[in-house]
Amino acid sequence: MSEPNDLPSNWGRWGADDELGTLNLITDEVRERAAREVRTGRSVSLAVPIQPAPVLSGPFPPRTAEESPVQQLMLYTGSPAIAYADALTVTNHHPLSTHLDALAHIPQDGQVYPGRPANESVTMGGVVHGSTTAFAEGIVTRGILLDFGADGPVPADRALTAQDLEAAEERFNVHVEPGDALVARFGWVQTRYSGNPMPGMSLDATRWMHDRGVSLYAGDLSDAYPPVCSPPAMHGVALPRLGMPLIDAVDADELASVCAELGRYSFLFVAAPPRILGLTGVPVNPVAVW
CATH class of the missing domain: 3.50.30.50 (Putative cyclase)
Structure with a gap:
């Protein structure tokens, strides 16, 4: 497929430094x-809705489109725990996100x-x-x-x-x-x-x-x-x-x-x-x- 030569563009419309x-x-x-x-x-x-996948052996990007785009690592504070927290690894450009x-x-x-x-x-x-x-x-x-x-x-x-x-x-x-x-x-x-x-x-x-x-x-x-x-x-x-x-x-x-x-x-x-x-x-x- 050849690229058309009449593609619309806004380059320059709002200035050379525009980011909006x-x-x-x-x-x-x-x-x-x-x-x-x-x-x-x-x-x-x-x-x-996204169901995070638990991180069991270290964060890694999803290998298939069916894997969760978010991995969750639970962090515990204190023993017994006085608070709970988690760290997330997020793959932004993912078909399930x-x-x-x-x-x-x-x-x-x-x-x-x-x-x-x-x-x-x-x-x-x-x-x-x-x-x-x-x-x-x-x-x-x-x-x-x-x-x-x-x-x-x-x-x-x-x-x-x-x-x-x-x-x-x-x-x-x-x-x-x-x-x-x-x-x-x-x-x-x-x-x-x-x-x-x-x-x-x-x-x-x-x-x-x-x-x-x-x-x-x-x-x-x-x-x-x-x-x-x-x-x-x-x-x-x-x-x-x-x-x-x-x-x-x-x-x-x-x-x-x-x-x-x-x-x-x-x-x-x-x-x-x-x-x-x-x-x-x-x-x-x-x-x-x-």
Whole structure:
């Protein structure tokens, strides 16, 4: 597959030193609009629960997609113990961990957003540009759910297009506006990452997100497998070229159920990851509030 020459980009849009990317689109006015979505106080989490694996012989990264992304080492204080504590080893970019990708996670042609040399931005001592430092204040905006799996899982051979996104808007009576977080449900939360083909977004859909001003993407899937385009639409274009943070491995099933029950597919979207700086990604518990 040859790479298209008309890929959208935000490089230079907010300056050569920018680390927020499309989070720049979340203005005070956008947050105020988002706050108006809260009328009942009902909320749900979009994160996949994680069961830590006990560390028995020393920490090591998971060797398969089925192994827990978190290892737990229990620490005891005193005898008898007067307190208990634990140390965790976390693998951030793991298919069983709902996590927020920083902009330096994926380089393009030796550069990370917005055109900074990758070897100067990501070092053995941590990430010095495009890291999780940009998420330190948390993310608060309006969320929009487009439930493509409402009638059953999206077929494995589908790459969703701009037409699919607009059809979902019409079906669920929502309209994605600049600064909104887009939550996409393919209906694959139980069967993804099993080595089988999976659907995902097309480059056409990514261009649509750019035109609409999507600030953040969260989905139970993002890029199709095997790849249907080069570079991949979300991790190859949206993240490194648009500077759009991605929340991978979302579980949007309960979100979809509540949206259908309330008849409302827009909500206050809050993502407050641990305030750990200088990482390529970080576990996160996104929350929707109506």
